[in-house]
Amino acid sequence: MSFSSLSNPELIKNSSFINGEWQQSQSNFDVFNPADQKSLGYVSEVTPEQLEKSINSAHAAQKEWRDKTVDERSAILRKWYDLILANQNDLASIMTAEQGKPRKEALGEVVYGAKYIEWYAEEAKRINGDYLPVNQNGRRALVLRRPVGVVTSITPWNFPGAMILRKAAPALAAGCTFIVKPSELTPYSALALAQLSAEAGIPAGVFNVVVGSNAQPIGEVLTTHPKVSKFSFTGSTQVGKKLLSQCASTVKKTSMELGGNAPFIAFEDADLDVAVKGAMGSKFRNAGQTCVCANRLFVHRDIHDEFVAKLKTKVEELKVGEGNQEGTNVGPLIDEKAIAKVEQLVAQAIETGAQIITGAGRSEAGQQFYLPTILTDVTPEMDIFNSEIFGPVASIISFESEEEVIKLANQTEYGLCSYAFTQNMNRVFRLTEQLEFGMLGINEGVLSNPAAPFGGVKESGMGREGGRWGIDDYLETKYVCIGDVK
Numbered sequence: 001m002s003f004s005s006l007s008n009p010e011l012i013k014n015s016s017f018i019n020g021e022w023q024q025s026q027s028n029f030d031v032f033n034p035a036d037q038k039s040l041g042y043v044s045e046v047t048p049e050q051l052e053k054s055i056n057s058a059h060a061a062q063k064e065w066r067d068k069t070v071d072e073r074s075a076i077l078r079k080w081y082d083l084i085l086a087n088q089n090d091l092a093s094i095m096t097a098e099q100g101k102p103r104k105e106a107l108g109e110v111v112y113g114a115k116y117i118e119w120y121a122e123e124a125k126r127i128n129g130d131y132l133p134v135n136q137n138g139r140r141a142l143v144l145r146r147p148v149g150v151v152t153s154i155t156p157w158n159f160p161g162a163m164i165l166r167k168a169a170p171a172l173a174a175g176c177t178f179i180v181k182p183s184e185l186t187p188y189s190a191l192a193l194a195q196l197s198a199e200a201g202i203p204a205g206v207f208n209v210v211v212g213s214n215a216q217p218i219g220e221v222l223t224t225h226p227k228v229s230k231f232s233f234t235g236s237t238q239v240g241k242k243l244l245s246q247c248a249s250t251v252k253k254t255s256m257e258l259g260g261n262a263p264f265i266a267f268e269d270a271d272l273d274v275a276v277k278g279a280m281g282s283k284f285r286n287a288g289q290t291c292v293c294a295n296r297l298f299v300h301r302d303i304h305d306e307f308v309a310k311l312k313t314k315v316e317e318l319k320v321g322e323g324n325q326e327g328t329n330v331g332p333l334i335d336e337k338a339i340a341k342v343e344q345l346v347a348q349a350i351e352t353g354a355q356i357i358t359g360a361g362r363s364e365a366g367q368q369f370y371l372p373t374i375l376t377d378v379t380p381e382m383d384i385f386n387s388e389i390f391g392p393v394a395s396i397i398s399f400e401s402e403e404e405v406i407k408l409a410n411q412t413e414y415g416l417c418s419y420a421f422t423q424n425m426n427r428v429f430r431l432t433e434q435l436e437f438g439m440l441g442i443n444e445g446v447l448s449n450p451a452a453p454f455g456g457v458k459e460s461g462m463g464r465e466g467g468r469w470g471i472d473d474y475l476e477t478k479y480v481c482i483g484d485v486k
Protein backbone atom coordinates (compact mmCIF):
# COMPACT_ATOMS: atom_id res chain seq x y z
CA MET A 1 0.00 0.00 0.00
CA SER A 2 1.29 3.47 -0.83
CA PHE A 3 -0.54 6.77 -0.90
CA SER A 4 -0.17 7.26 -4.67
CA SER A 5 -3.62 5.87 -5.41
CA LEU A 6 -5.56 8.54 -3.49
CA SER A 7 -7.95 10.67 -5.51
CA ASN A 8 -7.11 13.70 -3.35
CA PRO A 9 -3.29 13.67 -2.85
CA GLU A 10 -3.62 16.95 -0.87
CA LEU A 11 -4.67 14.82 2.09
CA ILE A 12 -1.15 13.48 2.59
CA LYS A 13 0.75 15.92 4.77
CA ASN A 14 4.02 15.35 6.54
CA SER A 15 4.33 18.00 9.24
CA SER A 16 2.46 19.66 12.11
CA PHE A 17 -0.47 21.97 11.32
CA ILE A 18 -0.20 25.07 13.51
CA ASN A 19 -2.09 28.34 13.17
CA GLY A 20 -3.26 27.34 9.69
CA GLU A 21 0.25 26.53 8.41
CA TRP A 22 2.23 23.36 7.79
CA GLN A 23 5.38 23.54 9.92
CA GLN A 24 8.41 21.53 8.81
CA SER A 25 11.48 20.84 10.95
CA GLN A 26 14.96 19.39 10.58
CA SER A 27 14.20 15.96 12.01
CA ASN A 28 11.71 13.34 10.87
CA PHE A 29 10.23 10.06 11.98
CA ASP A 30 9.08 7.10 9.95
CA VAL A 31 5.52 5.79 9.86
CA PHE A 32 5.08 2.08 9.11
CA ASN A 33 2.33 -0.03 7.62
CA PRO A 34 1.66 -2.70 10.26
CA ALA A 35 0.64 -5.19 7.55
CA ASP A 36 4.12 -5.38 5.99
CA GLN A 37 6.33 -3.24 8.25
CA LYS A 38 7.27 -1.05 5.26
CA SER A 39 7.67 2.69 5.67
CA LEU A 40 4.76 4.80 4.43
CA GLY A 41 6.82 7.97 4.65
CA TYR A 42 8.45 10.51 6.96
CA VAL A 43 6.77 13.07 9.16
CA SER A 44 8.50 16.15 10.68
CA GLU A 45 9.00 16.18 14.43
CA VAL A 46 7.35 19.16 16.07
CA THR A 47 9.98 21.45 17.67
CA PRO A 48 9.60 23.01 21.15
CA GLU A 49 9.22 26.44 19.49
CA GLN A 50 6.48 25.17 17.21
CA LEU A 51 4.71 23.59 20.15
CA GLU A 52 4.81 26.87 22.04
CA LYS A 53 3.50 28.62 18.94
CA SER A 54 0.61 26.18 18.67
CA ILE A 55 -0.56 27.06 22.18
CA ASN A 56 -0.05 30.81 21.75
CA SER A 57 -1.93 30.86 18.45
CA ALA A 58 -4.75 28.67 19.80
CA HIS A 59 -4.97 31.10 22.72
CA ALA A 60 -5.02 34.13 20.43
CA ALA A 61 -7.61 32.57 18.10
CA GLN A 62 -9.99 31.55 20.86
CA LYS A 63 -11.67 34.93 21.45
CA GLU A 64 -12.68 35.38 17.81
CA TRP A 65 -13.88 31.77 17.52
CA ARG A 66 -15.85 32.03 20.77
CA ASP A 67 -17.45 35.28 19.66
CA LYS A 68 -18.72 33.97 16.34
CA THR A 69 -22.45 33.41 16.35
CA VAL A 70 -23.48 29.82 16.95
CA ASP A 71 -24.88 29.75 13.44
CA GLU A 72 -21.46 30.64 12.04
CA ARG A 73 -19.64 28.03 14.13
CA SER A 74 -22.25 25.45 13.29
CA ALA A 75 -22.07 26.14 9.53
CA ILE A 76 -18.26 25.83 9.50
CA LEU A 77 -18.39 22.55 11.42
CA ARG A 78 -21.05 21.26 9.06
CA LYS A 79 -18.74 22.07 6.13
CA TRP A 80 -15.97 20.04 7.78
CA TYR A 81 -18.38 17.14 8.15
CA ASP A 82 -19.39 17.37 4.48
CA LEU A 83 -15.74 17.41 3.36
CA ILE A 84 -14.87 14.38 5.49
CA LEU A 85 -17.74 12.47 3.92
CA ALA A 86 -16.74 13.61 0.43
CA ASN A 87 -13.20 12.31 1.10
CA GLN A 88 -14.21 9.18 3.03
CA ASN A 89 -12.62 6.73 0.61
CA ASP A 90 -9.23 8.42 0.76
CA LEU A 91 -9.43 8.85 4.53
CA ALA A 92 -10.21 5.13 4.87
CA SER A 93 -7.24 4.23 2.65
CA ILE A 94 -4.92 6.35 4.79
CA MET A 95 -6.28 4.75 7.94
CA THR A 96 -5.94 1.18 6.71
CA ALA A 97 -2.40 1.89 5.55
CA GLU A 98 -1.13 3.27 8.85
CA GLN A 99 -3.33 1.36 11.31
CA GLY A 100 -4.07 -1.92 9.53
CA LYS A 101 -7.82 -2.23 10.13
CA PRO A 102 -9.95 -3.75 7.36
CA ARG A 103 -11.13 -1.22 4.82
CA LYS A 104 -14.80 -1.68 5.76
CA GLU A 105 -14.00 -0.85 9.39
CA ALA A 106 -11.87 2.12 8.34
CA LEU A 107 -14.75 3.52 6.29
CA GLY A 108 -17.05 2.88 9.25
CA GLU A 109 -14.71 4.80 11.55
CA VAL A 110 -14.45 7.77 9.18
CA VAL A 111 -18.23 8.11 9.00
CA TYR A 112 -18.68 7.43 12.72
CA GLY A 113 -16.13 10.14 13.59
CA ALA A 114 -17.70 12.60 11.15
CA LYS A 115 -21.10 12.02 12.78
CA TYR A 116 -19.77 13.62 15.97
CA ILE A 117 -19.08 16.80 14.00
CA GLU A 118 -22.56 16.74 12.53
CA TRP A 119 -24.13 16.13 15.93
CA TYR A 120 -22.16 18.88 17.70
CA ALA A 121 -22.68 21.36 14.85
CA GLU A 122 -26.34 21.13 15.91
CA GLU A 123 -25.68 20.99 19.64
CA ALA A 124 -23.74 24.30 19.41
CA LYS A 125 -27.18 25.90 19.09
CA ARG A 126 -28.39 24.43 22.37
CA ILE A 127 -25.78 25.65 24.85
CA ASN A 128 -28.40 27.17 27.10
CA GLY A 129 -28.01 29.04 30.36
CA ASP A 130 -30.40 29.54 33.27
CA TYR A 131 -32.35 32.37 34.87
CA LEU A 132 -32.72 31.58 38.54
CA PRO A 133 -35.34 32.54 41.11
CA VAL A 134 -33.77 34.73 43.81
CA ASN A 135 -34.54 35.30 47.49
CA GLN A 136 -34.21 39.11 47.47
CA ASN A 137 -36.00 41.82 45.52
CA GLY A 138 -33.81 43.95 43.26
CA ARG A 139 -31.61 41.02 42.32
CA ARG A 140 -31.40 38.82 39.26
CA ALA A 141 -29.36 35.67 38.91
CA LEU A 142 -28.10 34.20 35.65
CA VAL A 143 -26.07 31.10 34.87
CA LEU A 144 -23.93 31.22 31.74
CA ARG A 145 -22.11 28.37 30.08
CA ARG A 146 -18.84 29.53 28.57
CA PRO A 147 -16.14 27.70 26.60
CA VAL A 148 -13.25 26.58 28.82
CA GLY A 149 -10.62 28.07 26.48
CA VAL A 150 -7.65 26.31 24.88
CA VAL A 151 -7.99 22.52 24.89
CA THR A 152 -5.07 20.16 24.32
CA SER A 153 -5.37 16.45 23.74
CA ILE A 154 -3.44 13.25 23.14
CA THR A 155 -5.02 10.40 21.20
CA PRO A 156 -4.15 6.75 20.49
CA TRP A 157 -3.54 4.71 17.33
CA ASN A 158 -6.48 2.27 17.52
CA PHE A 159 -9.02 4.80 16.19
CA PRO A 160 -6.76 7.34 14.46
CA GLY A 161 -9.63 9.54 13.27
CA ALA A 162 -12.64 9.07 15.54
CA MET A 163 -10.76 9.57 18.82
CA ILE A 164 -9.75 13.03 17.60
CA LEU A 165 -13.18 14.01 16.29
CA ARG A 166 -15.00 12.86 19.43
CA LYS A 167 -13.01 15.54 21.29
CA ALA A 168 -12.56 18.24 18.65
CA ALA A 169 -16.23 18.37 17.60
CA PRO A 170 -17.68 19.28 21.02
CA ALA A 171 -14.68 21.49 21.86
CA LEU A 172 -15.06 23.59 18.71
CA ALA A 173 -18.85 23.63 18.99
CA ALA A 174 -18.48 25.02 22.52
CA GLY A 175 -16.18 27.81 21.29
CA CYS A 176 -12.86 26.33 22.43
CA THR A 177 -9.73 26.09 20.30
CA PHE A 178 -8.02 22.73 20.05
CA ILE A 179 -4.60 21.12 19.72
CA VAL A 180 -4.16 17.37 19.29
CA LYS A 181 -1.08 15.21 19.43
CA PRO A 182 -2.06 12.00 17.65
CA SER A 183 -0.20 8.76 18.19
CA GLU A 184 3.21 8.71 16.50
CA LEU A 185 2.10 5.41 14.93
CA THR A 186 -0.86 6.98 13.05
CA PRO A 187 -0.25 10.67 12.34
CA TYR A 188 -1.46 10.71 8.72
CA SER A 189 -5.17 10.41 9.51
CA ALA A 190 -4.92 13.39 11.88
CA LEU A 191 -3.04 15.49 9.34
CA ALA A 192 -5.62 14.71 6.64
CA LEU A 193 -8.36 15.92 9.01
CA ALA A 194 -6.36 19.13 9.52
CA GLN A 195 -6.17 19.69 5.76
CA LEU A 196 -9.95 19.32 5.52
CA SER A 197 -10.47 21.63 8.51
CA ALA A 198 -8.64 24.38 6.62
CA GLU A 199 -10.69 23.71 3.47
CA ALA A 200 -13.85 23.91 5.57
CA GLY A 201 -12.91 27.42 6.68
CA ILE A 202 -12.06 26.64 10.30
CA PRO A 203 -9.98 29.76 11.11
CA ALA A 204 -6.21 29.58 11.69
CA GLY A 205 -5.31 28.53 15.23
CA VAL A 206 -8.68 26.91 16.00
CA PHE A 207 -7.77 23.30 15.08
CA ASN A 208 -4.10 22.33 15.31
CA VAL A 209 -2.24 19.02 15.00
CA VAL A 210 1.24 18.58 16.47
CA VAL A 211 3.15 15.44 15.55
CA GLY A 212 6.22 13.91 17.14
CA SER A 213 7.66 10.54 18.00
CA ASN A 214 8.74 11.45 21.51
CA ALA A 215 5.42 11.76 23.31
CA GLN A 216 6.73 12.46 26.81
CA PRO A 217 8.13 16.03 26.36
CA ILE A 218 5.24 17.04 24.09
CA GLY A 219 2.79 15.71 26.67
CA GLU A 220 4.58 17.65 29.38
CA VAL A 221 3.95 20.96 27.58
CA LEU A 222 0.35 20.11 26.66
CA THR A 223 -0.49 19.24 30.28
CA THR A 224 1.36 22.05 32.09
CA HIS A 225 1.24 25.15 29.89
CA PRO A 226 -0.59 27.93 31.76
CA LYS A 227 -2.52 29.04 28.66
CA VAL A 228 -4.14 25.62 28.36
CA SER A 229 -7.43 25.28 30.28
CA LYS A 230 -8.35 21.69 29.59
CA PHE A 231 -6.63 18.45 28.65
CA SER A 232 -8.40 15.45 27.14
CA PHE A 233 -6.71 12.06 26.81
CA THR A 234 -7.56 8.70 25.31
CA GLY A 235 -5.02 5.94 25.94
CA SER A 236 -3.72 3.58 28.56
CA THR A 237 -4.53 3.95 32.26
CA GLN A 238 -0.81 3.93 33.06
CA VAL A 239 -0.03 6.95 30.85
CA GLY A 240 -3.35 8.62 31.76
CA LYS A 241 -2.48 8.59 35.47
CA LYS A 242 0.85 10.28 34.75
CA LEU A 243 -0.75 12.95 32.56
CA LEU A 244 -3.49 13.53 35.13
CA SER A 245 -0.89 14.25 37.78
CA GLN A 246 0.89 16.65 35.40
CA CYS A 247 -2.40 18.51 34.90
CA ALA A 248 -2.62 19.09 38.65
CA SER A 249 0.17 21.69 38.56
CA THR A 250 -2.12 24.24 36.89
CA VAL A 251 -5.45 22.67 37.96
CA LYS A 252 -6.58 21.91 34.41
CA LYS A 253 -9.94 20.43 33.71
CA THR A 254 -9.40 16.90 32.41
CA SER A 255 -11.21 14.16 30.53
CA MET A 256 -9.65 10.71 30.64
CA GLU A 257 -10.80 7.82 28.50
CA LEU A 258 -8.53 5.02 29.67
CA GLY A 259 -8.24 1.25 29.56
CA GLY A 260 -10.96 -1.35 29.99
CA ASN A 261 -11.44 -4.98 30.94
CA ALA A 262 -14.96 -5.51 29.65
CA PRO A 263 -16.99 -8.44 30.91
CA PHE A 264 -19.30 -10.13 28.42
CA ILE A 265 -21.91 -12.28 30.14
CA ALA A 266 -24.07 -14.86 28.37
CA PHE A 267 -26.78 -16.09 30.76
CA GLU A 268 -28.53 -19.43 30.44
CA ASP A 269 -31.63 -17.77 28.96
CA ALA A 270 -29.72 -15.81 26.29
CA ASP A 271 -30.61 -16.11 22.63
CA LEU A 272 -27.43 -17.92 21.64
CA ASP A 273 -27.23 -16.54 18.12
CA VAL A 274 -27.63 -12.99 19.40
CA ALA A 275 -24.96 -13.63 22.03
CA VAL A 276 -22.52 -15.09 19.50
CA LYS A 277 -23.11 -12.13 17.16
CA GLY A 278 -22.49 -9.79 20.10
CA ALA A 279 -19.29 -11.60 20.99
CA MET A 280 -18.02 -11.40 17.42
CA GLY A 281 -18.74 -7.66 17.21
CA SER A 282 -17.36 -6.72 20.59
CA LYS A 283 -14.34 -9.02 20.55
CA PHE A 284 -12.90 -9.20 17.03
CA ARG A 285 -13.52 -5.70 15.69
CA ASN A 286 -10.22 -3.90 15.03
CA ALA A 287 -8.45 -7.23 15.71
CA GLY A 288 -9.47 -6.91 19.35
CA GLN A 289 -7.68 -3.59 19.73
CA THR A 290 -10.39 -1.44 21.30
CA CYS A 291 -10.80 -0.33 24.90
CA VAL A 292 -14.40 -1.62 24.87
CA CYS A 293 -13.52 -5.07 23.49
CA ALA A 294 -15.04 -7.96 25.43
CA ASN A 295 -12.02 -9.05 27.44
CA ARG A 296 -13.55 -11.76 29.65
CA LEU A 297 -16.41 -13.85 28.25
CA PHE A 298 -18.46 -15.35 31.09
CA VAL A 299 -20.75 -18.10 29.81
CA HIS A 300 -23.30 -19.95 31.94
CA ARG A 301 -22.33 -23.60 32.31
CA ASP A 302 -25.69 -24.81 30.87
CA ILE A 303 -25.00 -23.16 27.50
CA HIS A 304 -21.20 -23.20 27.60
CA ASP A 305 -20.53 -26.02 25.14
CA GLU A 306 -23.13 -24.91 22.62
CA PHE A 307 -21.97 -21.29 22.82
CA VAL A 308 -18.33 -22.31 22.33
CA ALA A 309 -19.22 -24.52 19.34
CA LYS A 310 -21.21 -21.73 17.64
CA LEU A 311 -18.52 -19.16 18.38
CA LYS A 312 -15.83 -21.49 17.01
CA THR A 313 -17.69 -21.81 13.70
CA LYS A 314 -17.91 -18.02 13.34
CA VAL A 315 -14.34 -17.40 14.45
CA GLU A 316 -12.95 -19.91 11.99
CA GLU A 317 -14.79 -18.10 9.19
CA LEU A 318 -12.87 -14.87 9.90
CA LYS A 319 -10.39 -13.99 7.20
CA VAL A 320 -7.07 -12.67 8.47
CA GLY A 321 -5.14 -10.43 6.11
CA GLU A 322 -4.07 -7.05 4.84
CA GLY A 323 -6.93 -4.59 5.32
CA ASN A 324 -7.47 -3.78 1.65
CA GLN A 325 -7.78 -7.40 0.56
CA GLU A 326 -11.32 -8.34 -0.36
CA GLY A 327 -13.09 -10.09 2.51
CA THR A 328 -10.55 -9.34 5.25
CA ASN A 329 -12.12 -9.29 8.73
CA VAL A 330 -9.03 -9.22 10.92
CA GLY A 331 -5.99 -7.07 10.15
CA PRO A 332 -2.55 -7.00 11.77
CA LEU A 333 -1.78 -5.91 15.32
CA ILE A 334 -0.24 -2.50 15.53
CA ASP A 335 3.38 -3.49 16.26
CA GLU A 336 5.66 -6.28 17.41
CA LYS A 337 5.28 -5.26 21.05
CA ALA A 338 1.50 -5.70 20.79
CA ILE A 339 1.68 -9.17 19.28
CA ALA A 340 4.37 -10.29 21.73
CA LYS A 341 2.11 -9.23 24.61
CA VAL A 342 -0.81 -11.28 23.24
CA GLU A 343 1.49 -14.30 22.78
CA GLN A 344 2.67 -14.01 26.34
CA LEU A 345 -0.85 -13.74 27.79
CA VAL A 346 -2.01 -16.78 25.79
CA ALA A 347 1.07 -18.82 26.74
CA GLN A 348 0.63 -18.06 30.44
CA ALA A 349 -3.07 -18.98 30.25
CA ILE A 350 -2.32 -22.32 28.58
CA GLU A 351 0.45 -23.15 31.03
CA THR A 352 -1.97 -22.61 33.89
CA GLY A 353 -4.83 -24.69 32.50
CA ALA A 354 -6.66 -22.87 29.68
CA GLN A 355 -7.74 -25.00 26.71
CA ILE A 356 -7.26 -23.93 23.09
CA ILE A 357 -10.46 -24.24 21.04
CA THR A 358 -9.03 -22.53 17.97
CA GLY A 359 -6.10 -20.29 17.00
CA ALA A 360 -3.39 -19.46 19.57
CA GLY A 361 -0.51 -18.45 17.33
CA ARG A 362 0.67 -16.11 14.61
CA SER A 363 -1.12 -16.29 11.26
CA GLU A 364 0.60 -17.05 7.99
CA ALA A 365 -0.70 -13.71 6.70
CA GLY A 366 2.44 -12.03 8.05
CA GLN A 367 4.67 -11.14 10.97
CA GLN A 368 2.13 -9.05 12.93
CA PHE A 369 -1.03 -11.07 12.27
CA TYR A 370 -2.45 -13.12 15.14
CA LEU A 371 -4.97 -15.90 14.60
CA PRO A 372 -8.47 -15.30 15.97
CA THR A 373 -8.38 -17.41 19.10
CA ILE A 374 -10.76 -18.98 21.61
CA LEU A 375 -9.54 -20.20 25.01
CA THR A 376 -11.80 -21.92 27.53
CA ASP A 377 -11.25 -22.81 31.21
CA VAL A 378 -9.87 -19.35 31.90
CA THR A 379 -9.74 -18.47 35.61
CA PRO A 380 -9.47 -15.22 37.59
CA GLU A 381 -5.93 -16.16 38.60
CA MET A 382 -4.63 -15.92 35.01
CA ASP A 383 -2.97 -12.78 33.63
CA ILE A 384 -5.35 -12.86 30.67
CA PHE A 385 -8.28 -12.35 33.05
CA ASN A 386 -6.70 -9.31 34.62
CA SER A 387 -5.00 -7.56 31.66
CA GLU A 388 -6.38 -5.72 28.68
CA ILE A 389 -5.61 -8.27 25.92
CA PHE A 390 -5.82 -5.88 22.93
CA GLY A 391 -5.78 -8.76 20.48
CA PRO A 392 -8.20 -11.22 18.81
CA VAL A 393 -8.42 -13.63 21.74
CA ALA A 394 -11.73 -14.64 23.33
CA SER A 395 -11.10 -16.00 26.81
CA ILE A 396 -14.06 -17.90 28.22
CA ILE A 397 -14.92 -18.45 31.86
CA SER A 398 -17.78 -20.74 32.87
CA PHE A 399 -20.11 -19.59 35.69
CA GLU A 400 -23.11 -20.91 37.62
CA SER A 401 -25.04 -18.05 39.21
CA GLU A 402 -25.93 -14.42 38.55
CA GLU A 403 -24.57 -13.34 41.90
CA GLU A 404 -21.24 -15.06 41.25
CA VAL A 405 -20.83 -13.60 37.77
CA ILE A 406 -21.63 -10.03 38.83
CA LYS A 407 -18.97 -10.31 41.51
CA LEU A 408 -16.43 -11.70 39.04
CA ALA A 409 -17.30 -9.11 36.39
CA ASN A 410 -16.69 -6.29 38.87
CA GLN A 411 -13.41 -7.87 40.01
CA THR A 412 -11.23 -5.41 38.09
CA GLU A 413 -9.88 -1.91 38.64
CA TYR A 414 -11.36 -0.97 35.24
CA GLY A 415 -14.94 0.16 34.60
CA LEU A 416 -15.44 1.12 30.98
CA CYS A 417 -17.83 -1.15 29.10
CA SER A 418 -19.81 -4.32 29.87
CA TYR A 419 -22.14 -6.60 27.92
CA ALA A 420 -24.85 -9.01 28.99
CA PHE A 421 -27.13 -11.37 27.07
CA THR A 422 -30.38 -12.41 28.68
CA GLN A 423 -34.13 -12.41 28.06
CA ASN A 424 -35.00 -11.76 31.70
CA MET A 425 -36.22 -8.19 32.22
CA ASN A 426 -35.84 -8.27 36.00
CA ARG A 427 -32.27 -9.40 35.61
CA VAL A 428 -31.64 -6.58 33.13
CA PHE A 429 -32.51 -4.04 35.82
CA ARG A 430 -30.36 -5.80 38.40
CA LEU A 431 -27.44 -5.68 35.96
CA THR A 432 -27.92 -1.99 35.14
CA GLU A 433 -27.68 -1.27 38.86
CA GLN A 434 -24.96 -3.70 39.91
CA LEU A 435 -22.37 -3.80 37.11
CA GLU A 436 -19.73 -1.16 37.90
CA PHE A 437 -19.09 0.09 34.37
CA GLY A 438 -19.79 3.36 32.55
CA MET A 439 -21.55 1.52 29.71
CA LEU A 440 -23.65 -1.61 29.41
CA GLY A 441 -24.84 -3.34 26.27
CA ILE A 442 -27.84 -5.64 26.75
CA ASN A 443 -28.14 -8.14 23.89
CA GLU A 444 -25.86 -5.82 21.92
CA GLY A 445 -22.11 -5.87 21.26
CA VAL A 446 -21.48 -2.48 19.63
CA LEU A 447 -22.91 0.52 21.53
CA SER A 448 -21.23 3.74 20.56
CA ASN A 449 -23.29 6.54 19.05
CA PRO A 450 -22.71 10.33 18.88
CA ALA A 451 -25.80 11.05 20.99
CA ALA A 452 -24.73 8.74 23.85
CA PRO A 453 -22.24 9.30 26.70
CA PHE A 454 -19.13 7.18 26.12
CA GLY A 455 -16.83 6.86 29.13
CA GLY A 456 -15.82 4.89 32.15
CA VAL A 457 -15.78 4.70 35.94
CA LYS A 458 -13.06 3.52 38.35
CA GLU A 459 -9.61 3.51 36.70
CA SER A 460 -11.16 3.67 33.22
CA GLY A 461 -11.34 7.41 33.58
CA MET A 462 -13.59 10.42 33.93
CA GLY A 463 -15.67 12.58 31.64
CA ARG A 464 -17.92 11.50 28.79
CA GLU A 465 -17.68 11.81 25.02
CA GLY A 466 -20.89 12.15 23.03
CA GLY A 467 -24.30 13.68 23.58
CA ARG A 468 -24.97 16.65 25.85
CA TRP A 469 -22.53 15.19 28.38
CA GLY A 470 -19.73 15.45 25.81
CA ILE A 471 -20.14 19.20 25.37
CA ASP A 472 -20.42 19.78 29.14
CA ASP A 473 -16.80 18.69 29.37
CA TYR A 474 -15.78 21.77 27.31
CA LEU A 475 -17.94 24.33 29.13
CA GLU A 476 -17.51 26.29 32.35
CA THR A 477 -20.50 27.26 34.44
CA LYS A 478 -20.52 30.97 35.36
CA TYR A 479 -22.93 32.49 37.87
CA VAL A 480 -23.82 36.16 37.42
CA CYS A 481 -25.67 38.02 40.16
CA ILE A 482 -27.13 41.42 39.24
CA GLY A 483 -28.09 43.74 42.07
CA ASP A 484 -29.85 47.08 42.38
CA VAL A 485 -32.41 46.20 39.72
CA LYS A 486 -35.26 48.76 39.96
Ligand code: ADP
Binds near residue numbers: 156157183
Ligand atom coordinates in the same frame (compact mmCIF):
# COMPACT_ATOMS: atom_id res chain seq x y z
P1 ADP B 1 -1.72 2.65 23.77
O1 ADP B 1 -1.64 1.46 24.65
O2 ADP B 1 -3.03 2.89 23.13
O3 ADP B 1 -0.55 2.83 22.84
P2 ADP B 1 -0.63 4.84 25.26
O4 ADP B 1 -1.22 5.40 26.49
O5 ADP B 1 0.74 4.28 25.32
O6 ADP B 1 -1.71 3.81 24.79
O7 ADP B 1 -0.62 5.89 24.09
C1 ADP B 1 -1.71 6.76 23.83
C2 ADP B 1 -1.17 8.11 23.45
O8 ADP B 1 -0.39 8.60 24.53
C3 ADP B 1 -0.27 8.13 22.21
O9 ADP B 1 -0.52 9.32 21.47
C4 ADP B 1 1.12 8.17 22.82
O10 ADP B 1 2.06 8.81 21.97
C5 ADP B 1 0.89 9.00 24.06
N1 ADP B 1 1.87 8.79 25.14
C6 ADP B 1 2.47 7.65 25.51
N2 ADP B 1 3.30 7.87 26.56
C7 ADP B 1 3.21 9.18 26.87
C8 ADP B 1 3.81 10.05 27.85
N3 ADP B 1 4.69 9.58 28.74
N4 ADP B 1 3.46 11.35 27.85
C9 ADP B 1 2.58 11.83 26.95
N5 ADP B 1 1.97 11.09 26.01
C10 ADP B 1 2.27 9.77 25.96
